[in-house]
Amino acid sequence: MLNAFRRPVLARSFTSRAVNGFTEAIGNTPLIYLKGLSERTGCRVLGKAEFQNPGGSVKDRAALGVITDAEEKGRIKPGGTVVEGTAGNTGIGLAHVCRAKGYRCVIYMPDTQSQEKIDLLKMLGADVRPVPAVAYENPKNYNHQARDFAKTLDNAIWTDQFDNTANANAHYKSTGPEIWEQTEGKVDGFICATGTGGTLAGVGKFLKEKSHGKTQVWIADPPGSVLYSYIQSGGKLTERSGGSITEGIGQGRITNNLGTFVNDIDAALHIADAKSISMVYEMLDSEGIYIGASSALNVVAAFEMAQKLGPGHTVVTVLCDGAYRYQSRLFSKKWLHAKGLYDAIPDGLKKYAVL
Ligand code: PMP
Numbered sequence: 001m002l003n004a005f006r007r008p009v010l011a012r013s014f015t016s017r018a019v020n021g022f023t024e025a026i027g028n029t030p031l032i033y034l035k036g037l038s039e040r041t042g043c044r045v046l047g048k049a050e051f052q053n054p055g056g057s058v059k060d061r062a063a064l065g066v067i068t069d070a071e072e073k074g075r076i077k078p079g080g081t082v083v084e085g086t087a088g089n090t091g092i093g094l095a096h097v098c099r100a101k102g103y104r105c106v107i108y109m110p111d112t113q114s115q116e117k118i119d120l121l122k123m124l125g126a127d128v129r130p131v132p133a134v135a136y137e138n139p140k141n142y143n144h145q146a147r148d149f150a151k152t153l154d155n156a157i158w159t160d161q162f163d164n165t166a167n168a169n170a171h172y173k174s175t176g177p178e179i180w181e182q183t184e185g186k187v188d189g190f191i192c193a194t195g196t197g198g199t200l201a202g203v204g205k206f207l208k209e210k211s212h213g214k215t216q217v218w219i220a221d222p223p224g225s226v227l228y229s230y231i232q233s234g235g236k237l238t239e240r241s242g243g244s245i246t247e248g249i250g251q252g253r254i255t256n257n258l259g260t261f262v263n264d265i266d267a268a269l270h271i272a273d274a275k276s277i278s279m280v281y282e283m284l285d286s287e288g289i290y291i292g293a294s295s296a297l298n299v300v301a302a303f304e305m306a307q308k309l310g311p312g313h314t315v316v317t318v319l320c321d322g323a324y325r326y327q328s329r330l331f332s333k334k335w336l337h338a339k340g341l342y343d344a345i346p347d348g349l350k351k352y353a354v355l
Pocket of ligand 1: 057058059088089090193194195196197198199200247248249292294295320321
């Protein structure tokens with residue numbers, strides 16, 4: 001293997017131009033060469049540092065995408081209201097973008113969510129409405145309540161992150177082109193897990209178009225999600241069962257954002273929680289990168305994809321957010337023991353579990 005191949009592809013170039021507010025600060029995140037995993041596989045394993053978005057996650061792009069799309073279509077006007085059902089990063093992204101653009105933001109979420117999340121959304125100016133945590137099939141589910149509430153208002157939108165394809169389009173228009181440029185068009189594989197499917201479908205579609213189908217796009221799936229078995233079985237949907245510690249990912253259906261792109265996915269990997277949690281610690285110890293569990297799952301998947309493709313390939317994944325939002329769990333011995341995951345962490349890295 002040529003040494004040059006192992007060099008980081010990107011010396012990040014900054015323009016001196018100031019950006020216009022929060023929304024223009026979204027995107028243009030670094031693509032980080034993950035040295036240890038690259039050396040072990042003889043590949044370039046690269047992580048898109050989405051935790052560097054101004055709201056702290058990959059969902060800033062989707063939040064801006066759905067709001068901009070509604071503005072362009074005349075569905076929301078100055079002073080309007082943005083409503084979503086979400087307990088996580090999408091709500092945080094939407095709350096930021098709404099403040100920056102002067103919209104009211106209403107967030108419905110299951111009442112099982114942590115006080116930390118509720119407080120953060122309130123601090124960002126959102127009107128937070130915890131509702132009983134009932135299944136999607138129940139009309140009182142937080143998603144349906146968000147949709148129904150938006151209908152009662154004038155000049156309001158329900159952003160509908162799962163089925164509004166402005167979400168995947170945001171990645172098609174920004175994340176995908178950035179990765180293409182940052183790898184100088186040499187990207188053999190892209191892999192990530194899905195929640196709404198926006199990231200995988202938007203980036204995957206762009207890379208496949210640009211490479212004339214040469215870029216392999218694989219999906220990484222946590223326990224409790226049905227997409228791995230869907231791909232493996234050639235399109236059979238099964239019932240969801242089991243769960244995962246990885247928040248924000250895993251899916252029980254083919255969302256509109258995944259849409260027909262699901263047929264273009266080349267392969268699927270199932271990643272167990274033990275591997276994901278161990279990678280949270282490994283990334284911290286060996287790279288100094290502090291990522292959440294969905295990002296760690298993506299890194300495990302990128303490593304396994306690189307091993308399967310063989311030396312000399314470039315594999316890209318997504319570092320969705322930082323560990324800050326989950327640290328009271330991911331770095332707590334008590335929590336790790338309760339989940340049966342403490343022993344998954346290599347002995348030399350257990351020192352990081354300080355809580
Ligand atoms: N990781 C985290 C932490 C997330 O919040 C999300 C969004 N739910 C994802 C990954 C998945 O992104 P997407 O919705 O684009 O599939």
